[in-house]
Amino acid sequence: MNDKGRMPYPPQTQPPPYAPPAPQAYPEPAPQPYGFTANPPPTTSTVTVIQVPTGTILGPMSTCVTCPSCHAVVHTRVDHEPSSRTHMFAVLLCIFGLWPCCLFPYCMDSCQNSMHYCPACGSYLGSYKN
Template identity: 35%
Template sequence: MAAPNAPPPAEIYPPVPQDQAAYPPVPQDQAAYPPPQPQQQPPPPQQQAAATTVVVTQPAVATAVVFRDVPVIITDSKGQQVQTQLEYRSGAMVFIIAAVIFILGFWCCCCIPFCIDSFKDVYHINPTDGSVAGVYKRI
């Protein structure tokens, strides 16, 4: 193995010529790179017309009010937003539960579903005019 500072062997690398005469001159018509072209100036900016702004509006979409067992906010006939009042009324679910209790033999307890609001239908009342705004039926 050769020493780290030793020059490489001569047989691996070809000898480097000492004068430039060893290389033939490159003719000007066959130059490696074409001559630089003068840069063209971009055309002057033309006067542009004034920008037109187009405003697109979407029509107002009425959101559907979902009536459940909690008060909701509605718009009354006068355009005011009001919160509905709840009124519980016996519906089909109350009568079905009462019938099942009666059939099971607990006839003395069949009036209990008529006292529980969770089994009744919910009527949403408009407080300004007293009309029914919506109904949530359990069944």
């Protein structure tokens, strides 16, 4: 009893200690047009990254580049390979009677293509054709 002689609540009407609120009913979703789903199924996508050279111009000499394979900043290793132009110069020297000089185009780097490789991983980086 309280100080005025009344009971705070009648015994049958006391509130429960805690009662969670009653769940609310949500309205039904509106019908969707044919072929449309409100929650499309999850899709998996594959992302392919293609690295394009940044416009580094390869010349007949070694060049400082970033290797697209190992991502190292290196000076390229240059190998010289004979081309059809090298063979043509050798044949022309033979035709004009300078057959002792026909091997000169094979010894001169300026008459051959320059193939650039990464010295760290050995991948092909590009070529310079004369």
